[in-house]
Amino acid sequence: MTVTASAAATQAQPYRWRWAALFVILAAEVMDLLDALVTTIAAPTIQRELGGSGSLVQWLSAGYTLAMAVGLITGGRLGDLYGRKRMFVIGALGFTAASLLCGVAASPEMLIGSRVLQGLFGAVMIPQGLGLIKEMFPPQELGKAFGMFGPVMTISSVGGPVLAGWLVDADFFGTGWRMIFLINLPIGLAAALAAMRFLPEHRLSGATKLDLVGVALVSVAAFLMIFPLIQGRELGWPAWTFVSMAASVAVFAVFGRYESRRARSGRDPLVTPGLFRKRAFTGGLVAGLAFFSGMMGLGLVFGLYTQLGLGFTPLQAGLTGLPQAIGGVLGFGLAMAGLQEKLGRGLLQIGTVVMAAGAAVLALTIHLAGLDVSGWQLAPGLALVGVGMGLTMAPFFDIVLAGVEPHESGSASGTLTAVQQLGGALGSAVLGTLFFNLLANEWSFGSSMQVTVWVEVGLLGLTFALSYLLPRRARPEQPGH
Known part of the structure; x- marks a missing residue:
């Protein structure tokens, strides 16, 4: 070429x-x-x-x-x-x-x-x-x-x-x-x-x-999953919503078979099928889906909680989230200062633990303070969430792509980035639907927010568990790492 x-x-x-x-x-x-x-x-x-x-x-x-x-x-x-x-x-x-x-x-x-x-x-x-x-x-x-x-x-x-x-x-x-x-x-x-x-x-x-057929298949599969997750709650979860989600899985399977046949015939596939035979890469995709779903979904729900529940103005809500963003800067800075090279996969695991601890502090603060909670009281938990987020994201892409062959790196990078965005859509759908469903069942804003936070802790736990499938280092120094 x-x-x-x-x-x-x-x-x-x-x-x-x-x-x-x-x-x-x-x-x-x-x-x-x-x-x-x-x-x-x-x-x-x-x-x-x-x-x-x-x-x-x-x-x-x-x-x-x-x-x-x-x-x-x-x-x-x-x-x-x-x-x-x-x-x-x-x-x-x-x-x-x-x-x-x-x-x-x-x-x-x-x-x-x-x-x-x-x-x-x-x-x-x-x-x-x-x-x-x-x-x-x-x-x-x-x-x-x-x-x-x-x-x-x-x-x-x-x-x-x-x-x-x-x-x-x-x-x-x-x-x-x-x-x-x-x-x-x-x-x-x-x-x-x-x-x-x-x-x-x-x-x-x-x-x-x-690969226009591949694009069409993956687009349909993603839409069949996201649409019922968002609309199902308002419509009372009719049977078609569950049929749609099941059909999404089937269309993803058809997409996989089509890509394999395309690769065998010598044509360039949308996604290199061989990537999914690599345990580390597949584990990284699922871990990324869990991590980014929770991160984006929690951000959406927190914005709703602060404005609809606590009565903050949009500017107050933006400023309330500032400790998390600053914590993210600090976490990323610590990773870039040498922790990433020194700890490898361990830094990603430490990051998920710190982030989960911050989420737990946030849930406890909301529980104890109720609707009288202030932005200053929320700040410690949010800052910890941000630090953990920065520590986790800094090594994530390098670690997941470590076991990918050079000729597969383009497809692998594109797929991983797409999964990051898909996780954002899935998180907005799932955590947003959970939050609105709890409110519809007469849960308070504080209780609904707490449940959402604990779901995020669960997703971080899944990310931590799946991280053991990843290589120990972004660039393994010897076989077996």
């Missing part, structure tokens, strides 16, 4: 152009990260002003992450086929247009559909940037380039909910919650224009065609 613009030629660009291109890519990452977080704070206000049932709150998050999960599987391949620069610009412009549609949405259905469009265009945009970085920077500068992502992701995770709360409360030009989407317009347009100027052309001349 050859490259139309060779890596050597791409890396020969002026130094300042490479770094300008990197900042364009980082701007796209910021848009994606912010839009994944802002609705956890703004959702109660959106529901109150736009209408819609409790499922609207769940779909605002699940629609975006589900579309992103499905799209990421093929997003990188589109860049190989049609050029990374071209697909990045299309993704950025599409994401910006979808943000505008979110900002002017006149109904819950229009808003959810626009969120799905955001996720799909985000899945086109994000993989191109990561691929271009590998082409633009020589090996000695790659570490520095990828090192920029840590601070950007950290700042976005800290600032996203606070920014959302501030924009909703500030009500600029009477836009209210709509501004959390409209703010993407100048950022997205600037990123697209800068990409046209600074990003290099890059396309693989021998890239294979898209």
Whole structure:
């Protein structure tokens, strides 16, 4: 497989152009990260002003992450086929247009559909940037380039909910919650224009065609699982919801068989079937699904609890979650300071234990303080949750991908990232449905939140148990590790 613009030629660009291109890519990452977080704070206000049932709150998050999960599987391949620069610009412009549609949405259905469009265009945009970085920077500068992502992701995770709360409360030009989407317009347009100027052309001349049947199968399977989990509660769990979930499992099985046949026939599969014969990788996928489901689901429910249960404003709710974000920064920093290389898999296990301990402290605080609980009282538990989250996430991807062969790394990385997003959609569906179901059965907000937290502790326990299937080190030094 050859490259139309060779890596050597791409890396020969002026130094300042490479770094300008990197900042364009980082701007796209910021848009994606912010839009994944802002609705956890703004959702109660959106529901109150736009209408819609409790499922609207769940779909605002699940629609975006589900579309992103499905799209990421093929997003990188589109860049190989049609050029990374071209697909990045299309993704950025599409994401910006979808943000505008979110900002002017006149109904819950229009808003959810626009969120799905955001996720799909985000899945086109994000993989191109990561691929271009590998082409633009020589090996000695790659570490520095990828090192920029840590601070950007950290700042976005800290600032996203606070920014959302501030924009909703500030009500600029009477836009209210709509501004959390409209703010993407100048950022997205600037990123697209800068990409046209600074990003290099890059396309693989021998890239294979898209596996459209595989895309369709995995999309249908994911939708058949998520849709009944979100809508079933409001409809009284009719028989079709359970049929749909069973059909999802069947369609996933058909997808697996189809991919195997495609690989045997010499065509490039959407997901390399051999990956699932690796115990460590399969265990890592299930562990990731459990971990990210709990993490995203808890974030959604906590935003509802603080605003609907405690009566906090959106800005107060965003600030209440700040200790968790700061704890995440601290945990990630500790991991990067040498703990990751020293402890390997052990750091991931320590992280899940710390996170579970923080969740237990949070549940106990809510139980003891009731609805009079303050943000300061919630801070210790949230900070521990954040520290554990940072310690767990820092080594996760390297550990899971350690046993993957070099020729499988692209498919493995895409699959793992897609599972991360799918976990977000599943967590929003399951934990959100649990929370609303408890409230419907006349449980208090505090009791409903406590149950949700303990479910998260259970998911962390599952993550801890599955971690023993993973290699001890991200890069095993000898056989048997």
